[in-house]
Amino acid sequence: MKMVVCGYCAASWRRCVVMSLRLLFLLPAGLPVRSQGESQSDNKQMDNITIRQGETLFLSCSQGDFVTHTAWLNRSSILYAGEDKWSVDPRVSLVTLNQDEFTIKIEDVDLTDEGQYICAVQTSSRPRTTSVHIIVQVPPKILNLSKDLVVNEGSNVMLMCLANGKPEPAIGWRMLSPSDDSLSSDSEILEIPFISRYRAGVYECTAANEIAVDTQTVELTVNYPPSVSDGRDVGVTLGQRGVLECEADAVPEADFEWYRDDRRIFNGFDGIEIEDAGAFSKLTFFNVSEADYGNYTCVAINKLGSANTSIILYQIIEPTSSTLLQVETASVFELTSSDLEQTAVENNDLLEGPGAVQDGNSGTSTVFTPTCLLLIILLQLLLKF
Numbered sequence: 001m002k003m004v005v006c007g008y009c010a011a012s013w014r015r016c017v018v019m020s021l022r023l024l025f026l027l028p029a030g031l032p033v034r035s036q037g038e039s040q041s042d043n044k045q046m047d048n049i050t051i052r053q054g055e056t057l058f059l060s061c062s063q064g065d066f067v068t069h070t071a072w073l074n075r076s077s078i079l080y081a082g083e084d085k086w087s088v089d090p091r092v093s094l095v096t097l098n099q100d101e102f103t104i105k106i107e108d109v110d111l112t113d114e115g116q117y118i119c120a121v122q123t124s125s126r127p128r129t130t131s132v133h134i135i136v137q138v139p140p141k142i143l144n145l146s147k148d149l150v151v152n153e154g155s156n157v158m159l160m161c162l163a164n165g166k167p168e169p170a171i172g173w174r175m176l177s178p179s180d181d182s183l184s185s186d187s188e189i190l191e192i193p194f195i196s197r198y199r200a201g202v203y204e205c206t207a208a209n210e211i212a213v214d215t216q217t218v219e220l221t222v223n224y225p226p227s228v229s230d231g232r233d234v235g236v237t238l239g240q241r242g243v244l245e246c247e248a249d250a251v252p253e254a255d256f257e258w259y260r261d262d263r264r265i266f267n268g269f270d271g272i273e274i275e276d277a278g279a280f281s282k283l284t285f286f287n288v289s290e291a292d293y294g295n296y297t298c299v300a301i302n303k304l305g306s307a308n309t310s311i312i313l314y315q316i317i318e319p320t321s322s323t324l325l326q327v328e329t330a331s332v333f334e335l336t337s338s339d340l341e342q343t344a345v346e347n348n349d350l351l352e353g354p355g356a357v358q359d360g361n362s363g364t365s366t367v368f369t370p371t372c373l374l375l376i377i378l379l380q381l382l383l384k385f
Contacts, residue, residue: 046132051109052211053138058095060103061119061130069122070097072104075115080104111136111166139212140165145205146218152304153224157192157199163207163214176204176217197224197251225305226250231298233312242285242292244311248300249279256281259297288313 051057059072071081078086083097095103102121106113114136121128144162151157163169173190175183178201183192192199200222207214229247236242248254256276258265265283267274273284281300285292293315299308 042126042128044128044130046130048133048135050135050137053110053136055109057106057109057113057134058103059105059117059119059132060096060101061121063099063102063121064123065099066124067099067121068124069120070102071120072102073118073120074113109134109136111138136166137209137211138164138166140169140207140209140214142205142207142214142216145216148219148221150221150223151195153197153222154194157195157220159190159192159203159205159218159220161188161190161205161207161216165207165209165211165214167209167211169207169209169214172206172208174204174206175199175201177202195220195222197222200251221251223251223302223304226254226300226302226307228298228300228307228309231309231311233314235314235316236285236288237316237318238288238290240288242288242313244283244296244298244313246281246283246298246300246309246311247279248281248307250300250302250304252302253278254300254302254306257299257301258283259299260294265296285313290315 049057061072063070069082072079074087079092080086080094083094085092085094089106091107093105093107095105097103102119114134116131116133119130121130140163142161142163144160146159146161149157149159159173161171161173163171170186171188173185173187174181180201183199185191190203200220203218203220205216205218226248227250229249231244231246234242234244244258246256246258248256256274258274258281265272265274271286273282273286275282275284281298283296283298293313296311296313297308298311299306
């Protein structure tokens with residue numbers, strides 16, 4: 001029974017104190033009491049305090065002599081009454097209370113701490129209040145962002161970015177990689193109509209205010225059908241190694257098929273190897289035969305379409321020793337025939353001049369030099385081979 005009575009008395013006492021503080025401190029701040037033309041209370045308004053979310057706030061007011069009661073209040077809630085803590089918030093604590101100042105602190109400030117704070121002082125003569133308004137600034141934070149997208153070429157694309165902060169952040173979009181300054185937006189939405197493969201990449205959303213900047217990225221993948229580079233014909237000698245190459249540009253990556261006329265070629269067929277690596281495919285002959293020469297077709301396929309190119313494997317004939325002899329002999333004859341003719345003419349001129357020796361029967365000049373020269377050349381060619 002005694003405990004009940006004590007609890008009731010304690011609660012009643014607490015309510016009385018609260019009411020007394022409100023009457024003493026809050027009423028004068030709003031309705032100054034004047035008696036006989038003289039102000040009975042001093043009300044002081046301090047400059048606003050701006051603080052960033054997460055920082056520690058210190059609230060301080062001067063005391064002076066003959067202080068009977070003092071308290072810090074947040075709106076209608078009492079934080080501290082003298083040394084007694086009334087707030088249940090663990091972030092609030094007393095820093096200093098003496099004849100000169102009354103200081104408390106609030107750690108890890110949040111938006112809920114924003115508002116007016118009052119330091120109320122009751123002296124032996126009259127009450128005094130000091131009020132200050134706290135403004136909490138919040139760095140920007142992106143809350144809602146479009147997820148990575150995979151679209152087909154020609155689609156209409158819309159990227160969205162939502163953020164909050166205080167002051168309200170400015171939001172913008174830009175194409176980050178590959179960089180393209182022409183593709184940007186100063187709003188929460190970035191629209192890309194009829195997107196092409198060249199617009200694929202990484203896009204960055206930026207939310208910024210005077211406190212900080214927050215950025216996040218979205219990867220945009222654009223699917224498109226294959227396009228195949230023109231094939232290059234390949235010449236190979238009989239029995240040698242031959243490689244046909246095919247390159248395709250496609251997203252997603254293309255699958256390759258090889259054909260000889262209308263017949264598909266598979267890996268390992270007739271000693272042929274097919275090797276695919278990303279955008280490239282190789283068809284390798286390790287020992288080219290007569291039957292391997294001909295026209296081949298490379299086909300690149302993905303879910304959006306296909307493309308193809310033709311490549312010819314043709315024969316290169318290596319020259320043999322007999323063909324080389326024939327060619328060189330013909331060349332020698334072509335090169336020396338004119339020389340021999342001119343030499344013969346020169347010799348005839350010499351022989352027909354003064355002191356020339358002539359055959360008595362035929363009356364023609366006897367010339368041995370061209371015949372000997374031809375025999376020497378033929379002998380050198382025979383020795384060479």
